[in-house]
Amino acid sequence: xxxxxxxxxxxxxxxxxxxxxxxxxxxxxxxxxxxxxxLLWGKGGVGMAFQASxxxxxxxxxxxxxxxxxxxxxxxxxxxxxxxxxxxxVWMGPVRGGLAIGTIGLMxxxxxxxxxxxAGMAVGSTIALPEMLKRKYDxxxxxxxxxxxxxxxxxxxxxxxxxxxxxxxxxxxxRLWLAGxxxxxxxxxMFIIYILIRCYFQPELGPTLPPEERNIPWGKKLSxxxxxxxxxxxxxxxxxxxxxxxxxxxxSSAVGATATTLAAxxxxxxxxxxxxxxxxxxxxxxxxxxxxILAALAFGAIFDGLGAVHAIQELFLRYGFGPWGIIxxxxxxxxxxxMFLDDTAMLIIVAPLYVPLVIKLGFDPIWYGVLYTxxxxxxxxxxxxxxxxxxxxxxxxxxxxxxxxxWSVIPFVLVMIxxxxxxxxxPGIATWLPNLYYNR
Numbered sequence: 374x375x376x377x378x379x380x381x382x383x384x385x386x387x388x389x390x391x392x393x394x395x396x397x398x399x400x401x402x403x404x405x406x407x408x409x410x411x412l413l414w415g416k417g418g419v420g421m422a423f424q425a426s427x428x429x430x431x432x433x434x435x436x437x438x439x440x441x442x443x444x445x446x447x448x449x450x451x452x453x454x455x456x457x458x459x460x461x462x463v464w465m466g467p468v469r470g471g472l473a474i475g476t477i478g479l480m481x482x483x484x485x486x487x488x489x490x491x492a493g494m495a496v497g498s499t500i501a502l503p504e505m506l507k508r509k510y511d512x513x514x515x516x517x518x519x520x521x522x523x524x525x526x527x528x529x530x531x532x533x534x535x536x537x538x539x540x541x542x543x544x545x546x547x548r549l550w551l552a553g554x555x556x557x558x559x560x561x562x563m564f565i566i567y568i569l570i571r572c573y574f575q576p577e578l579g580p581t582l583p584p585e586e587r588n589i590p591w592g593k594k595l596s597x598x599x600x601x602x603x604x605x606x607x608x609x610x611x612x613x614x615x616x617x618x619x620x621x622x623x624x625s626s627a628v629g630a631t632a633t634t635l636a637a638x639x640x641x642x643x644x645x646x647x648x649x650x651x652x653x654x655x656x657x658x659x660x661x662x663x664x665x666i667l668a669a670l671a672f673g674a675i676f677d678g679l680g681a682v683h684a685i686q687e688l689f690l691r692y693g694f695g696p697w698g699i700i701x702x703x704x705x706x707x708x709x710x711x712m713f714l715d716d717t718a719m720l721i722i723v724a725p726l727y728v729p730l731v732i733k734l735g736f737d738p739i740w741y742g743v744l745y746t747x748x749x750x751x752x753x754x755x756x757x758x759x760x761x762x763x764x765x766x767x768x769x770x771x772x773x774x775x776x777x778x779x780w781s782v783i784p785f786v787l788v789m790i791x792x793x794x795x796x797x798x799x800p801g802i803a804t805w806l807p808n809l810y811y812n813r
Contacts, residue, residue, distance in 0.1 A: 384405060384409050384675070385726075387405050387409075388401060388402060388405045388672070391404070391405060399661075399664040399667070399668040400668075401668075402668040402671075402672045403667070403668035403671055403672070405672065406668070406671040406672040406674070406675045407671070409675055410675050413675075424674070433623060435540070436623045436626070437531075437536060437546070437622055437623055437626040438533065438536060438537075438659060438663075439655055439656075439659035440623075440626040440627060440629070440630045441531055441533050441536070441626055441629075441630075442533065442654075442655050442658050442659055443630050443651060443652075443655040444626075444629055444630050444633045446650075446651045446654050446655055447630070447633045447634060447637060447647075447651050448483065448607075448633055450647050450650055450651055451633075451636070451637035451640065451642045451643060451647060453603060453604065453633075453636055453637065453640060453642070457479060457482065457604055460599075461475035461476075461478060461479055463589065465478075467581055467582060468569075468581065469569075469572040469573060469576050469579055469580070469581055470514075470568045470569060470571070470572030470573075470578065470579030471579070471581065471582070472501070472504060472505050472508065472510065472579065472582075473505065473510065473514060473515065473518045473568045473572070473579050474565050474568050474569065475501075476501040476505070476515075476518050476519065476522055477518060477521075477522045477561060477564050477565055477568070478561075478565075479500075479501065479522070480519075480522030480523055480525050480526070481522070481525050481529060481557070481561045482604050482608070483526065498519060498765070498769065501515075501518075501519060502515060502516075502519060502769065502770075505518075506770070506772075508580065508582065508583075509580055510578070510579055510580070511577065511578040511579070512772070512773050512777050512781075513777050513780050513781040514568075514571075514572075514578045514579060514781070515781075516765055516769060516773055516777060516778050516781040516782075517781030517782050517783075517784065517785050518564075518568065518785075519765065520753075520754055520762070520765050520778075520781070520782055520785070521564055521754065521782070521785035521788075521789075522564070524750040524753050524754065524789075525557060525560065525561060525750075527746055527749060527750060528553050528556060528557045528560065528743070528746050528747065528750065529553060529554070529557035529561075530550035530551070530553050530554060530557075530612060531550060531611065531612065531626070531629070532549075532550065532553055532746065534746055534749065535549040535550060535553055535742060535746060536549075538724070538742045538745060538746070539742075541670065541724040541728070542724055542728040542738055542742065544738050544739060544742060546622055547615070547622060547807075547811075548739050548807040548811060549739060549742050549743075549807075550612075551616070551806045551807035551810055552739050552740065552742065552743050552803040552804060552806065552807050553743060553746065553803075554806055555802050555803065555805070555806060556743050556747065556792070556796055556802055556803055559792055559795070559796075559802060560747070560750075560788075560789065560792050563788050563791065563792055564785065564788060567784060567785070567788050571784070603636045603639075603640075606632065606636075607629060607632045607633055607636060610628050610629060610632040611625050611626065611628055611629030611632065612625065612629075614628060616810065696734045696735065696736070699730070699734060700731075700734075700736065700741075700744070700797070703723070703727050703731075704744065704748045704793070706723065707723070707745065707748040707749065707752055708748060708751055708752050708755055727741075728741070737800065737804055739803070739804060739807060740796075740800045740803045740804050743796060743803040744793065744796065744797065747789060747792065747793045747796070748793065750789055751786055751789045751790060751793070754782040754785060754786050754789075755782075755786065762775075762778055762779065762782070765778050766778055
């Protein structure tokens with residue numbers, strides 16, 4: 374291995390060690406990049422990191438990031454999801470596991486509006502969890518449903534994670550969004566099928582609603598359908614107009630944010646307190662993302678300048694891994710890192726290494742973006758330190774223990790691994806729609 378290859382390994386190892394100290398991710402990554410730039414190229418090396426970071430600031434689609442984050446918080450804090458879940462509660466109640474299935478449906482709709490798993494987790498734990506507990510749903514079933522359903526937020530468009538992947542991997546966000554549509558629907562459908570089968574054979578896990586709650590007039594049932602109108606209009610005003618070619622990516626995000634705000638205003642749930650909390654949280658999360666992305670691009674520029682991608686490829690091929698073996702090893706590394714890091718940190722650490730290697734091996738980087746996102750979902754739910762596990766524990770009532778949460782995710786993780794394998798075997802599930810749309 375060349376001296377530059379050894380330097381690349383030292384750079385990567387230094388970053389991992391510094392991350393274990395608990396320092397801020399952006400400070401560790403940007404700091405390591407700056408130190409190695411100065412050591413290797415002197416003062417002129419700073420220009421590499423600066424140019425890579427500045428390229429992001431002039432990237433027009435970056436405007437979508439704070440707008441989508443704003444939409445997620447506005448949807449969660451204005452209470453629009455309450456009416457939607459009430460409708461799902463009544464219509465799905467007569468089915469075994471109906472509330473769990475309805476919760477998956479609710480999560481998928483929330484994902485199509487905000488693109489954040491945290492927002493889905495917040496809505497599910499505050500609205501769906503108390504209702505299912507009250508109706509004697511199994512603790513492990515309901516916590517697994519909420520965690521698995523919330524993870525859909527990083528796959529179904531408009532996914533913030535896919536926007537970040539597009540920024541760092543230099544791939545068009547529109548293609549990535551379209552690539553996430555069918556895999557997201559596939560995963561949603563597989564979750565629902567699992568719940569139906571499991572509750573059919575074990576009805577005590579997801580009992581039907583009592584007769585007095587099921588037998589309500591059809592007029593009231595139909596009136597509850599209005600709860601789905603606003604979310605559907607928001608989805609169409611944003612994603613629909615974008616995919617129809619009427620609005621650009623940035624314009625569609627602005628339309629969606631405006632529609633969500635108007636919906637909160639029409640429902641008389643928009644006040645100064647809500648607006649202040651939404652804007653405060655949006656600014657906080659947006660700034661965090663920006664600092665992390667800037668540091669990631671600086672790190673990637675220095676890392677690539679060392680020829681790290683070629684060194685890693687040689688390392689994999691030296692030990693007999695073929696192209697598919699390398700892809701599988703990449704996914705396993707994501708799952709291992711997901712036990713300790715969130716999706717943004719994982720993307721930042723490995724994107725400068727993996728994306729160029731994926732392209733060089735002849736794989737589609739759009740398809741790989743979907744694989745990465747699904748693997749992030751699996752990592753979120755993987756004990757002992759999965760991100761969603763501790764988020765669920767923080768939001769769940771005391772009767773749900775950490776052991777319950779750990780056991781609850783196992784079947785859903787297996788379903789996600791199955792979906793990952795299906796998409797690896799049939800890549801057209803992810804690539805067919807973006808190819809069809811952009812080759813018109």
